[in-house]
Amino acid sequence: MIQAKRFNWKILVNIVLIAIVIIWAIPIIGLFISSFRTQSEVLNSGWWTIFKGKGKLTLDNYKRVLGGSAYTFIDSAGKTVRASGDNLSRAFINSFTVTIPSVVIPLLIASAAAFGFAWMEFPGRKFFFTAVVALLVVPLQIALIPILRDYQKLGLTGSYLGVWLAHTGFGLPLGVYLLYNYISTIPKDIFESAFLDGARPMVVFALLVLPLSVPAIASLAIFQFLWVWNDLLVALIFLGGTSEVAVLTQRLANMVGSRGQDWHLLTSGAFIVMVVPLVVFFSLQRYFVQGLMAGSVKG
Amino acid sequence: MKKVDESGSNSLISTSAVAFGRVAISILIPLIAFVVLWGGFIFLRDSNASQGVIAVVAIIWGVGGIALLFWVADYIVNKAPLNVAQKLQPFVFVGPALVILTWYLFLPTMRSLYLSFFDASSKNFVGLANYIYAFTDSKMLEAFGNNLLWIVLGTGGSVGFGLIIALLADRSNFEKVFKSIIFTPMAISFVGAGVIWRFIYAYKPMGEDQVGLLNAIVTFFGAEPKAWFTLQPWNNIFLVIILIWLQTGYAMVIISAALKGVPSAIIEAGRIDGASEFRVIRSIIIPYIFSTIVTVSTTIIILSLKIFDIVFTMTNGNYGTEVIASMQYKQMFRFYNYGRGSAIAIVLVIAVIPVMWYNLHQFRKREVF
Numbered sequence: 001m002i003q004a005k006r007f008n009w010k011i012l013v014n015i016v017l018i019a020i021v022i023i024w025a026i027p028i029i030g031l032f033i034s035s036f037r038t039q040s041e042v043l044n045s046g047w048w049t050i051f052k053g054k055g056k057l058t059l060d061n062y063k064r065v066l067g068g069s070a071y072t073f074i075d076s077a078g079k080t081v082r083a084s085g086d087n088l089s090r091a092f093i094n095s096f097t098v099t100i101p102s103v104v105i106p107l108l109i110a111s112a113a114a115f116g117f118a119w120m121e122f123p124g125r126k127f128f129f130t131a132v133v134a135l136l137v138v139p140l141q142i143a144l145i146p147i148l149r150d151y152q153k154l155g156l157t158g159s160y161l162g163v164w165l166a167h168t169g170f171g172l173p174l175g176v177y178l179l180y181n182y183i184s185t186i187p188k189d190i191f192e193s194a195f196l197d198g199a200r201p202m203v204v205f206a207l208l209v210l211p212l213s214v215p216a217i218a219s220l221a222i223f224q225f226l227w228v229w230n231d232l233l234v235a236l237i238f239l240g241g242t243s244e245v246a247v248l249t250q251r252l253a254n255m256v257g258s259r260g261q262d263w264h265l266l267t268s269g270a271f272i273v274m275v276v277p278l279v280v281f282f283s284l285q286r287y288f289v290q291g292l293m294a295g296s297v298k299g
Numbered sequence: 300m301k302k303v304d305e306s307g308s309n310s311l312i313s314t315s316a317v318a319f320g321r322v323a324i325s326i327l328i329p330l331i332a333f334v335v336l337w338g339g340f341i342f343l344r345d346s347n348a349s350q351g352v353i354a355v356v357a358i359i360w361g362v363g364g365i366a367l368l369f370w371v372a373d374y375i376v377n378k379a380p381l382n383v384a385q386k387l388q389p390f391v392f393v394g395p396a397l398v399i400l401t402w403y404l405f406l407p408t409m410r411s412l413y414l415s416f417f418d419a420s421s422k423n424f425v426g427l428a429n430y431i432y433a434f435t436d437s438k439m440l441e442a443f444g445n446n447l448l449w450i451v452l453g454t455g456g457s458v459g460f461g462l463i464i465a466l467l468a469d470r471s472n473f474e475k476v477f478k479s480i481i482f483t484p485m486a487i488s489f490v491g492a493g494v495i496w497r498f499i500y501a502y503k504p505m506g507e508d509q510v511g512l513l514n515a516i517v518t519f520f521g522a523e524p525k526a527w528f529t530l531q532p533w534n535n536i537f538l539v540i541i542l543i544w545l546q547t548g549y550a551m552v553i554i555s556a557a558l559k560g561v562p563s564a565i566i567e568a569g570r571i572d573g574a575s576e577f578r579v580i581r582s583i584i585i586p587y588i589f590s591t592i593v594t595v596s597t598t599i600i601i602l603s604l605k606i607f608d609i610v611f612t613m614t615n616g617n618y619g620t621e622v623i624a625s626m627q628y629k630q631m632f633r634f635y636n637y638g639r640g641s642a643i644a645i646v647l648v649i650a651v652i653p654v655m656w657y658n659l660h661q662f663r664k665r666e667v668f
Binding site: 024105109147178200232267 | 340351353354357358361362365366369370373377386388389390391392393395396397399400402403404405406407408410411460464467468470471472473476477479480481482483484485486487488489490491494495496497498499508509510511512515544547549552553556576594598601604605607608624627628631641644647648650651652654655658659
């Protein structure tokens with residue numbers, strides 16, 4: 001009896017989950033299918049009509065969005081049109097150049113700070129930590145104009161360094177907050193024995209704290225990566241809008257702006273922008289399971 | 300004790316020549332580090348090398364540079380006398396974060412606080428006029444109401460769904476697949492989400508083929524299609540749904556990780572005592588992961604308070620969907636009213652203080668702070 005009851009229970013759980021997952025996936029499926037449809041079909045019929053066998057699928061949207069050089073296609077009226085491609089490949093490299101240091105730099109600085117706050121005694125410790133966490137609430141729009149003025153004086157506008165530092169500044173409060181949660185729960189004994197052996201704090205940090213915090217750091221890395229990769233505002237203001245340095249989101253936003261009716265191109269563009277963060281997430285995913293919980297479970 | 304002995308014998312051995320060499324090195328190392336970093340900076344700023352090369356150099360320079368700075372700072376501090384070094388040591392760790400945060404967030408906030416007492420052009424002192432505007436203007440009151448809705452529905456929805464899905468997935472056969480799909484929206488930019496959700500909410504007049512899924516369903520059942528974003532006050536809820544869709548994955552992933560940390564012995568003990576599954580969840584699991592739920596809720600509450608992109612790309616704050624951050628943006632970058640824009644920003648900062656206070660309180664309870 002009990003066996004049978006448990007079995008039914010499990011089926012029910014799976015069915016409920018499948019229902020939720022389908023609801024969650026529908027918007028993405030819609031985008032995915034739309035990205036293979038032609039302009040007139042995207043504008044005039046729902047993407048689900050494809051399941052009724054209407055319309056055909058094409059790779060043209062992707063070719064146009066990724067291709068760098070001019071590109072010819074046949075429009076809805078049957079005329080051959082030449083249009084310049086969007087050359088997202090270049091924006092791809094730009095996005096990586098902006099994103100990788102913008103993830104690693106704040107992670108290094110935040111984990112060092114979290115270690116300092118959690119395990120070192122110094123005057124003003126509580127005050128400074130409270131201040132750092134309080135800065136979580138500051139909307140970054142506040143900082144844009146003052147920082148831009150500083151950058152103009154320093155010659156940092158349009159440089160990668162400027163964007164990295166900006167992302168570092170804006171990402172640090174959350175980074176320190178989450179890593180503090182984690183690092184503060186590392187058992188005291190581990191440090192005490194290391195300090196007793198005469199290890200310098202920097203050595204303890206590099207050889208003990210960093211490796212022990214890998215799950216927390218990895219999960220924070222994912223969030224910072226997603227944030228930077230998907231950011232539009234910071235890149236737009238500090239990097240400038242020239243196509244030489246523009247990142248993917250800028251190009252995508254331009255596509256929205258310059259041709260709001262070209263939904264068919266937006267779909268493939270949006271999909272391309274999504275791919276990298278998904279790959280990053282699924283490759284780092286196992287660290288979550290190893291026990292992220294941002295240290296908030298005190299064992 | 301051992302440490303003192305060592306340094307004592309060291310100082311006996313070291314001759315003046317060695318001491319001189321040490322001083323020279325301790326000046327030289329920071330100097331070299333500085334030259335390397337500065338050279339890299341100039342190269343990156345002015346170079347015409349191919350983009351791939353610049354990208355690689357930029358990444359190595361940026362990441363390596365920070366590690367180098369930490370190492371050099373530690374090196375210098377350890378050259379100092381022991382008692383001084385011990386005092387300085389913590390600041391090697393927290394210093395960089397404090398400096399950057401002061402520059403990027405603290406000073407701009409102070410500057411905004413100052414400007415919030417001045418008029419649009421930041422010239423004439425106006426006292427509290429901007430704050431009176433912030434708390435009495437009808438658009439602002441609308442924004443406050445909407446933000447409250449965002450916080451309650453957005454956070455409640457994301458954390459609630461996240462918790463339910465995490466609990467269910469833990470008991471299902473295909474945990475990884477389910478969790479991956481729920482998480483996927485997290486990877487999508489707000490710009491991308493805007494494109495995606497247009498295919499759900501899009502509106503076309505009666506009679507035409509609907510492109511938006513929601514209206515297609517509505518017309519299928521014979522009702523008239525609706526322009527969802529102009530449908531007050533429900534349009535706010537349609538926007539919040541996008542946030543829930545985006546953020547549930549985040550809540551789920553963290554809560555799910557915490558669930559794995561609940562010792563199975565406690566759960567089994569509850570089950571053996573005859574507790575139903577719901578009872579086990581309510582009385583054992585939820586209390587155990589409560590601090591995780593607080594952390595997740597905090598981050599999403601703050602996100603909802605600062606919510607901007609979704610509103611900005613979907614409705615631009617029209618049709619009664621204005622939120623505090625979109626009001627701030629408009630005052631700052633559209634009307635160039637720095638006084639009002641700054642005052643609204645300060646109000647936003649103040650609004651989050653209770654949340655953070657509660658968090659620090661939780662820290663103290665756990666005796667980690």
